[in-house]
Amino acid sequence: MADASLPGAGGGGTAAAPVAPGPVKGPGARPRRSIMGTPPWVAALFLLPALVLLGALVVYPIVFTVHRSLYDADGSGFVGLKNFGTVFSDHGILTAVRNNAIWVVVAPTVATALGLVFAVLTERVRWGTAFKLVVFMPMAISMLAAGIIFRLVYDQDPSRGVANAVVVAVHDTFTSNAAYPGARPRPNGDLAPTAGGSYTSKSTASVGTPADLPLVGIPQNKLPAGAQQARPAATKPDAVTGTVWLDFRPGGTGRPGVIDPGEKALSGVRVQAVKGGKVVASATSGKDGTYQLPGSAAGAQLRLPASNFSGKYNGIDWLGPNLVTPSIIASYVWMWAGFAMVLIAAGLAGVPRELLEQARVDGANEWQVFRRITVPLLAPVLVVVMVTLMINVLKIFDLVYIIAPGQTQENANVLALQLYLSSFGGGNDQGVGSAIGVILLLLVLPVMIVNIRRLRREGRR
Amino acid sequence: MSADATTGGAVTAPVPVTAVGAGRRRRGLAGRLAERAGSGVLRIFLLVVALFWLLPTVGLLLSSLRSPTDITASGWWKVFTSPSQLTAANYHTLLSNSAITDSLWNTVLITVPATLLVVVIGSLAGYAFAWMDFPGRDWWFLVVVALLVVPVQVALVPVAKLFGDLGIFGDISGVVLFHTAFGLPFAIFLLRNFFAEIPRELLEAARLDGAGELRLFTRVVMPLGGPAIASLGIFQFLWVWNDMLVALIFTNSDSQPITVALQQQVRQFGNNIDILAPGAFVSMVIPLAVFFAFQRQFVSGVMAGAVK
Numbered sequence: 001m002a003d004a005s006l007p008g009a010g011g012g013g014t015a016a017a018p019v020a021p022g023p024v025k026g027p028g029a030r031p032r033r034s035i036m037g038t039p040p041w042v043a044a045l046f047l048l049p050a051l052v053l054l055g056a057l058v059v060y061p062i063v064f065t066v067h068r069s070l071y072d073a074d075g076s077g078f079v080g081l082k083n084f085g086t087v088f089s090d091h092g093i094l095t096a097v098r099n100n101a102i103w104v105v106v107a108p109t110v111a112t113a114l115g116l117v118f119a120v121l122t123e124r125v126r127w128g129t130a131f132k133l134v135v136f137m138p139m140a141i142s143m144l145a146a147g148i149i150f151r152l153v154y155d156q157d158p159s160r161g162v163a164n165a166v167v168v169a170v171h172d173t174f175t176s177n178a179a180y181p182g183a184r185p186r187p188n189g190d191l192a193p194t195a196g197g198s199y200t201s202k203s204t205a206s207v208g209t210p211a212d213l214p215l216v217g218i219p220q221n222k223l224p225a226g227a228q229q230a231r232p233a234a235t236k237p238d239a240v241t242g243t244v245w246l247d248f249r250p251g252g253t254g255r256p257g258v259i260d261p262g263e264k265a266l267s268g269v270r271v272q273a274v275k276g277g278k279v280v281a282s283a284t285s286g287k288d289g290t291y292q293l294p295g296s297a298a299g300a301q302l303r304l305p306a307s308n309f310s311g312k313y314n315g316i317d318w319l320g321p322n323l324v325t326p327s328i329i330a331s332y333v334w335m336w337a338g339f340a341m342v343l344i345a346a347g348l349a350g351v352p353r354e355l356l357e358q359a360r361v362d363g364a365n366e367w368q369v370f371r372r373i374t375v376p377l378l379a380p381v382l383v384v385v386m387v388t389l390m391i392n393v394l395k396i397f398d399l400v401y402i403i404a405p406g407q408t409q410e411n412a413n414v415l416a417l418q419l420y421l422s423s424f425g426g427g428n429d430q431g432v433g434s435a436i437g438v439i440l441l442l443l444v445l446p447v448m449i450v451n452i453r454r455l456r457r458e459g460r461r
Numbered sequence: 462m463s464a465d466a467t468t469g470g471a472v473t474a475p476v477p478v479t480a481v482g483a484g485r486r487r488r489g490l491a492g493r494l495a496e497r498a499g500s501g502v503l504r505i506f507l508l509v510v511a512l513f514w515l516l517p518t519v520g521l522l523l524s525s526l527r528s529p530t531d532i533t534a535s536g537w538w539k540v541f542t543s544p545s546q547l548t549a550a551n552y553h554t555l556l557s558n559s560a561i562t563d564s565l566w567n568t569v570l571i572t573v574p575a576t577l578l579v580v581v582i583g584s585l586a587g588y589a590f591a592w593m594d595f596p597g598r599d600w601w602f603l604v605v606v607a608l609l610v611v612p613v614q615v616a617l618v619p620v621a622k623l624f625g626d627l628g629i630f631g632d633i634s635g636v637v638l639f640h641t642a643f644g645l646p647f648a649i650f651l652l653r654n655f656f657a658e659i660p661r662e663l664l665e666a667a668r669l670d671g672a673g674e675l676r677l678f679t680r681v682v683m684p685l686g687g688p689a690i691a692s693l694g695i696f697q698f699l700w701v702w703n704d705m706l707v708a709l710i711f712t713n714s715d716s717q718p719i720t721v722a723l724q725q726q727v728r729q730f731g732n733n734i735d736i737l738a739p740g741a742f743v744s745m746v747i748p749l750a751v752f753f754a755f756q757r758q759f760v761s762g763v764m765a766g767a768v769k
Contacts, residue, residue, distance in 0.1 A: 043595040050586035057642035061616035134511045140752035141745045142703030144720045148741040149517045437615040444610045
């Protein structure tokens with residue numbers, strides 16, 4: 001249980017995740033002796049191609065990179081650890097370091113948590129296998145394809161990007177969208193601009209005198225279809241009334257502040273009564289532009305809040321400077337939650353059912369069974385999944401390179417991307433690029449050591 | 462609750478049989494109702510998650526089946542209300558674009574040799590580590606295990622220089638060699654462990670029949686290693702097919718695979734979805750086919766090799 005071997009995972013169940021390789025049955029314990037005295041030169045022939053390739057393209061490059069990281073951009077002058085200093089002081093590269101830290105903490109945690117939830121829940125439905133297939137499928141495709149898929153998902157325009165289409169639909173369901181962007185009062189009128197883009201009257205409202213709120217600045221063709229003729233509000237004994245309208249007549253023959261024939265009502269405008277900075281009442285203008293506030297609004301100033309004038313809601317700037325990294329992490333989770341799910345499900349198959357059943361009989365609810373029994377039993381598998389994902393995330397490149405648009409690529413930067421940019425993508429400093437390579441290598445070193453220790457322990461048994 | 466605790470005392474006292482029975486009956490009444498409601502919620506939740514997971518890919522597929530004008534004008538979900546928008550024209554254009562078809566062919570030319578080489582070279586070495594005796598064997602194997610987690614990024618700068626000196630920078634052979642080398646630690650690790658499980662008697666019997674070392678390897682070890690070799694092959698195939706970074710550096714415009722060709726299009730993202738969407742989908746077809754055809758081997762291969 002405690003190892004990474006994959007029970008029932010097919011392929012003969014032989015594959016062991018290279019993170020913390022599981023105990024290898026047999027050969028470790030068996031006397032490690034050639035079966036029939038093969039001469040060492042035959043062994044050398046069998047090993048030669050592998051050792052040549054590994055030596056030339058893996059081991060030698062590691063040594064070279066470590067060496068190269070101590071030299072300057074063109075590789076001629078020895079600079080000691082200066083390149084490493086650059087990595088941790090250059091503003092752009094520091095962003096990459098910080099983003100990598102966020103990636104390594106957030107992405108594996110979220111993917112593993114989702115994988116755990118899915119693995120546990122799919123056990124209870126008959127079509128669990130089909131579900132797993134759907135969630136696991138993204139693992140088969142390239143990060144480039146996934147990147148293109150999510151560029152489409154995150155498209156800023158809500159009429160094209162599905163993420164913003166959903167966000168805007170939800171937003172518009174809960175907030176009215178009858179906005180008049182650009183509308184404003186005439187200068188030097190009673191209404192004056194106040195904080196946050198709202199307009200507030202200088203005078204106070206009173207019962208019996210219609211408090212009219214004229215606005216200008218809206219082209220006739222931007223008015224909603226079917227806008228009606230504005231109407232003066234009727235006075236009422238116990239209410240503050242008035243009209244909100246577009247105080248402008250085509251041809252410019254209208255009188256300022258007067259509701260002339262041909263001037264259109266502005267419906268759906270929010271009107272607030274404000275006393276001492278607090279909103280005491282509010283109303284919305286009707287089809288003919290009139291609104292009605294309760295009598296308690298007398299003596300208050302009238303305010304048209306900024307929400308009337310903000311533009312159409314356009315959704316979230318997913319790939320903007322603030323959200324670009326979380327958005328790309330979400331696409332990574334989409335790709336890799338299936339990996340965590342399948343590995344955890346394999347581990348789950350090894351959890352003794354009687355133990356769970358006994359706990360339920362003893363009165364534990366499902367959450368307690370999950371929290372107190374399932375998760376602790378799965379802990380070794382969860383660790384393997386987390387470590388594997390961390391190593392994977394450390395080197396994340398394609399997704400960031402593809403999804404982040406040019407103008408926010410710097411905000412989304414990660415070490416592997418910076419290594420590429422420094423070494424090949426115009427950065428023109430293979431010294432810094434090599435230093436980043438060495439840092440990546442140092443970061444996986446603990447896993448390397450754990451793997452070797454594991455193997456040696458098993459060899460001794 | 463308290464009544465149950467006093468009568469049953471399940472936690473502290475030895476459990477009376479009746480107490481367990483009572484607990485069961487109590488669950489049976491309220492529990493069954495809650496369970497039924499709960500399983501309904503659970504099903505809906507999982508269904509929503511599955512749809513959510515499918516949505517991005519469906520969006521890509523439907524986008525690839527719409528004309529450029531439709532793509533700029535509206536979202537792919539519009540095809541549900543006007544299915545007449547669907548057209549294969551983008552695919553026709555794409556597949557008559559020689560730059561794209563050449564790069565697809567390059568992907569094959571890179572992936573197939575890189576997969577075969579890893580399987581053959583990895584098997585040879587895995588067999589040697591499992592069944593041959595030579596000085597420092599365990600030490601060498603430790604080195605291989607240590608190399609399992611080395612990030613490819615470490616090797617990019619030096620290998621670019623090395624390939625330049627050898628005159629194969631930009632050539633397909635360079636990419637193939639790089640992928641082979643970085644596939645080997647995992648291949649050797651996996652196959653050595655698998656081969657070591659082969660019963661000694663089988664090998665000894667073959668040797669008594671007069672089989673030489675090479676014959677033993679091709680006639681006994683390789684066939685018996687089938688499942689592990691299949692997992693390794695599928696995993697390596699997908700890893701190389703889906704690679705972009707290595708090819709981005711070591712290929713030129715004549716040898717670039719489909720991932721690199723599409724990557725260059727991403728810079729003008731927005732105006733060329735009629736190329737990007739079908740292109741991405743074409744690049745996904747083979748991996749998805751492999752995925753559906755060899756799920757079991759794929760799962761074990763990906764799980765085993767995910768560390769890369």
